Amino acid sequence: MTLFRQLYSLLFGLFLLVICSLGYVQFTETKSFLTKQMESDLNNVSNSLGLLLVPALESGDMATAETLINVIFEGGYYQQVKLTWLVDGKQQEWNNAIRIQDVPQWFIQLNIFGAIKKESTITSGWLQLAHLEITAHPGFGYHELWRILTNTVMVFSALFLIAIFTARFGLGWILRPLHELSEHAKSVANRQFGPELPLPKTEELKEVVLAFNSMTAQLKQIFASLDEEVTALRKKNLVDHASGLPNRQYMVGRLTSWLSEPNSGALFMARFDWLEEVHSKYGYQVRDETIRLLSEKLTEQLNEIAPCVIARIAAFEFAFLVTDVEREQLSKYLQTLIRTVNQEISKAGCKPNEQFAIGVAERIGSMNVSDILAQADNALQKALKEGQVFHWFESNEQQLFTREQWREKLSSAINAKHFKFRWQPIQLHDNAGVLQRELYCQLELGDKLVHAGQFMPYVELLSMGATLDRCLIQTVHDAQLLERNLEPVAINLTHQSLSDPKFHEWLQQFLRASPLANRICFDIPESGIYSSADACQTLCNIIRENGAHFGIDHFGRQFGSMSYLQDLRPSYVKLDQSFAYYDENQHNSELCRALVNVARGLEIKVIVTGIQEQQQLNRFLPLKTTAFQGFIAPPIPVEL
Template sequence: MTLYRQLLIWMLIVFFSLITSVFVIQFNTTRDYLHEQQSTELTNALSAVSLALSPYLEAKDYVSAESVIHATFDSSFYRQVKLDLMDTHPIIERTYANSVASVPNWFHRVIDIQPITHTIDLTSGWLQLGTLSVTSNPAYAYFQLWQAVVQLIIGFSGSFLLGACILAAILSRVLKPLTAIQQRAKAMSKNTFGDPLSVPRTRELADVVIAFNHMSAQLKHHFEQQAQEAERLRVRAFQDPVSGLANRSYLMTQLEAWLSRPTKGGVALLQADLIKDCYQREGYEAGDRLVATLAQRLKVLATDDFTIARLNQAEFMLLAPNTDAQELMLLGRTLLNISSELHSDPLDVSPMQAAVGLVMRREDDTISTLLAQVDNALMQARQQASDPLALLAVDQPSVTMGKQQWKQLVDEAIANHQIKLKFQQAIDSQGQPLHAEVFAYIEKGQQQYNAGQFIGALEQLDAGSQFDRHVIELIFQQLADTPELGPIAVNITQSSISDTGFIRWLGTKMKANPALRERILFELPEISFIKHSNDTDLLCEIIHQHAFAFGIDNFGHNFGSLHSLSTLRPAYVKLDFAYTNQIDDQAKADLLNSITRTTNNQGIILIASRVETHEQLDKLAALNVKGFQGFVVDAIHREKTQ
């Protein structure tokens, strides 16, 4: 129960007790007054009638005496009148009705008003003529008391209701600063900080608000400092400070992870001679500005899979997994065009001051062999002055599928119900499941196609929303059919996030299934928060409005800011593999520890992916990582389910 309700209820109880006390006092006073009034009226009536009866009784005119009695006591104030004469004349007695129709019977039974009997001796000098006894009728007293009770109940009820409304309004106004503090405390528990609260006039609450504003500002500043510290460590470890792109260390980590998996793709090496010339002719400041300009344009090519890094003063490398030779050539051409745009040549007669070397990976490639090949490709490109772009000839599969072929395959799979789902568990440090990430694949006859093989093609064609809708429909159906299943994390493609139709559809889907809000999470790629920030913010807001939750995948791959986490309020972030690999390096361990502190303080679960050994899991847990996903997690999950 809220403090407002408790105070209001207790104040109403006290108010009701006071009104009840006043009611009882007023009731008893009225009843005593009516009882006394009966006695007074009897006394007055007896005094008046005794004077009138004495002459008639002395003359023994009993008919006139009886007429006086009838005339005097003919009303509802009296129940019985009795005249007992001293001679042999019969007793004169008169009785009146004893009920009032307007008073309920239960009131008669609850309230006891006894009749009053007064007796007076009638005399003439020293001679006693008779005795007159009169008994009052309490019916009129009941009637008067009932009318008073009705008026008191109406008056006190109206006063109580009016007082309750006034008390509620006063309490609401007085406790308004406390309500504001409560709302701000709830927001702070979710790491949301707003403008300082206005200071109320009440001295005690003013002190509380001032202290609360100070604490809120300090906490916000502390979180910002933590995020800034993590940013500084990340820049130092993995980011080139001039361009804002990945550095050589980060690229080597990505290359190692890419070459460890059986996927296709290639690398492109751009050498921009105009940058080297700028450094030599105009100095470091001008050279740094040119690097920053080129890097900003290169970021247009960034995706959740691609990695763009600056290797040295004038060399940039693009790692492009899941691409074929034709797509790699297009990427290389784009790199060349971006570089040429920085070179001012209105007549287009000077030679191009850039070259791009391209290499498709082979199954037996290592980092050293791949880098050697791309260097050879770059040398070959520099020898082609008219078109400084070269793809090093390597063995390629004889048959490859283009984007439209992949899209056709996916469309057929959706139509023929060939989309299948498999799950990978994410657990906490105690081995308890956090959620299961769903991976979709196509099963066509004896052939299987993983999502990594065709998602890139769908993204390039902006056709991911149809695939996402189908997968989400399958998951919602499974959750409805299997109550014990969940929570499940489902990936959303970039093209779906940029599709307003998909966002409306997903909002309607969540609204129609509120019971599943604790059993499904939506996983959004980090790159969408950078390249499609408005659409992604809209989707996140709709997810929050329907009380569902989302996570961020590949966090840190494109160097997204940690400052935005408090605004976005994700349930978890899945850290890029580069941050959790080689944590024996103290610099990388310090960086990871700083990131975990930032996310843990904001109530966000940090998940490390590709955890392959128990030793790696233990080291990550020691650095306050709260979630794990990978080969060793699958093994732990299998052991528990067997």
């Protein structure tokens, strides 16, 4: 029972006790007063009647005696009168039935008033003439007592209702700070730290609120410190201080993660020897300032063309990882890169199209980090050797379809739901079971079975992500995949779905209609949160309010604050695969540990990804992560 109800019940009981006590006192006092009043009236009448009857009794005039008694008896205040003549023993009796108007019969039957009699002997000097007995009629008492009681009950009822409603609203106003404190405590329990609570006027509550505000501020500071620690570690270990760009270590990690997922794109490696000329002419300070300005310009210009990661991997070497694009966009990216570099070369007083070279290597088929780095470096060395501005590492692989063919075939296959599924178990540590199953899909395009790495770049390019997600989710429901296992099924959402209001509306209707919404998990890429924070907040609210779950994919990949975890409150996070080789690199180890501590501090499950073997998994056990995923437990085909 809540404190409000306890206090309300206590006041209700006390007030009811007071009302009952007052009612009882009023009843007994009124009854006593009416009884005494009837006894007094009976005495007066008995004495008066005795004096009036003396002459008639002395003369034996019975008619006069009856007349005198009838005058008094007909007033209705007496139930019975008995007159016994002592001379001859003759007895006369007058009776009045108990009939009381405006008083319920059940009240009369309570026999509240007992029989009130008055007996007297009428004398004349020493001579006894007659014996007179008068019994009072209780009608007056019942009538007056009922009238007083009904009036009292009405007044007390009105006071009782007024007091109860006043107490309810009064207690609500007095206890409002406690209610706010309770709601704030729930938010803190969910690791949501809002503004400080206002101080109430009640002194006792003021001390409680002050203590709670102090505790909340300390907890908020702890999590802010963890976030700052992650930021500091990233800046220390993964950022090149001269350029402000990611360093070689970060780029290698991103390459590892990128190549382990179905994706497309290319790696550009560039060598800017003109920076060495700037160094020799103007010194290292001017060189570093030139590098900083060049980095800012490259970031500004190239991010408008395609999503990319720009890193400084050596003194005069830069790497550019371009993802989720086709060859035409890669060419446009290369042209923008060359134009931007030439602009900066001219500003530095050097000759354009000289003293720099770029090597390009596309992602083709199954590659590892060494393969694509070697191809990009070979292309760079060939450009330097031949004195060219760039060299594109050519492959013999032909494009499956043109852009329009991709549009036509993807639209047809997605709307017809020509999906093939595999799912990969995400296992809890110590073989404690399966946390969830992540779903992977392929598409049947005519007679070809195309995996996600081939068609997803075109899905994003052609803005078909929301359509793909909607049809995929509907297919999962129609094929009854949710009923096959007790574990939830994790579905990756595309970037377009995160910010598409129509998809949000459709998903809300779907989840409301689904009886197994609690068995669906949605993986939201961390990059989507940084690019569309408000839209992601709306989507996450829809998912949570309808009983489904969501988590953050590629957790720790992006540079930025982890404060979004407090706003979104995901059920789990999946560490980026660049951390899969935790403990092999001291810097990577520190950052990984800090990221896990941030998530665990918010009571968010942490899933390690990219696990290939048991020895690799054992390195994560000291971090007390929740589950793991990788080819240590490979994906399994799903029969539709």
